[in-house]
Amino acid sequence: MSEIKCQVASITPLTDVVYKIELTPPAPVEFKAGQYAMVKMGEKDLRPFSIANAAYDNERIELHIGAEPGNSYATEVLTRMQEDGEITLSANNGQAFLQSNGLPMVLIAGGTGFSYTYSILQQHLHSGDTTPITLYWGGKHASDLYLSEQLTELAEKYAHFTFVPVVEFAHDDWQGRTGWVHHAVMADHADFAAVQVYVAGRFEMAKTVRDDLTVRGLKAENLFGDAFAFI
Structure with a gap:
């Protein structure tokens, strides 16, 4: 699992509890549409969040984080990003990515x-x-x-x-x-x-x-x- 240190470009509220996170990696990131990022909060504390941008748009990573009250799993990640201005993650996780086989x-x-x-x-x-x-x-x-x-x-x-x-x-x-x-x-x-x-x-x-x-x-x-x- 290749780790990437990303800069936090912006944190924008989408609703009262959902935030759009724009991350800037040091280089374009290879992943498939439908894969998720594993945010590293500790050596054995990795937290998954779906990548919201498409795979062709790979010079950034967009996450939508629901940080409602009581959801420490997400709010801790959001707080870390706000305070540190950077976060470490891996991007190409998961097997439920887009499969083009001609079916609707x-x-x-x-x-x-x-x-x-x-x-x-x-x-x-x-x-x-x-x-x-x-x-x-x-x-x-x-x-x-x-x-x-x-x-x-x-x-x-x-x-x-x-x-x-x-x-x-x-x-x-x-x-x-x-x-x-x-x-x-x-x-x-x-x-x-x-x-x-x-x-x-x-x-x-x-x-x-x-x-x-x-x-x-x-x-x-x-x-x-x-x-x-x-x-």
């Missing part, structure tokens, strides 16, 4: 799991491959979907990209889908036999997605997500 792709993200799917989405759109790709992004509130406007614009620009925001606790003025994000996926797809699925979110969500979509024909070799290495 469904990306399912919960909360800041979006950063994983965002890297894959950007890489796919940049590649010129017009295989259909759909991103379902779920959050408790509409404000949690912090890049929804940009994603809507991308969907208008690229005919093969569809963006479906899903809000669990919607206000009356919300015009989009409501409830659990994977229920929206299942409402739109009856058969997953010829579909690739990429999942990022809490382990419980990933397990439920795997169980429910397997019943509808999803093949194990077409399901990707870092959680599946542990559950």
Whole structure:
């Protein structure tokens, strides 16, 4: 595992508890879209965070860190970056990266799991491959979907990209889908036999997605997500 010392270029709030971290490595970093960084907090304390930028955009590393109160795992990393102005990490971790095999792709993200799917989405759109790709992004509130406007614009620009925001606790003025994000996926797809699925979110969500979509024909070799290495 090759370690890289990165300078902290910027820390920008995306919501009240989610921050966009821009890191500058000493040289372009090789990784695949959908891989994650392991932030080194101690000799045996390595903490994973999905890389949000695409693999072609490799002169920087972008992380989206959810540092809500009580989440010391993330807030300690954020504090270290703020105080030291630098951080050591390895970049090319994980096997759930983008696989281009011609099958339509469904990306399912919960909360800041979006950063994983965002890297894959950007890489796919940049590649010129017009295989259909759909991103379902779920959050408790509409404000949690912090890049929804940009994603809507991308969907208008690229005919093969569809963006479906899903809000669990919607206000009356919300015009989009409501409830659990994977229920929206299942409402739109009856058969997953010829579909690739990429999942990022809490382990419980990933397990439920795997169980429910397997019943509808999803093949194990077409399901990707870092959680599946542990559950």
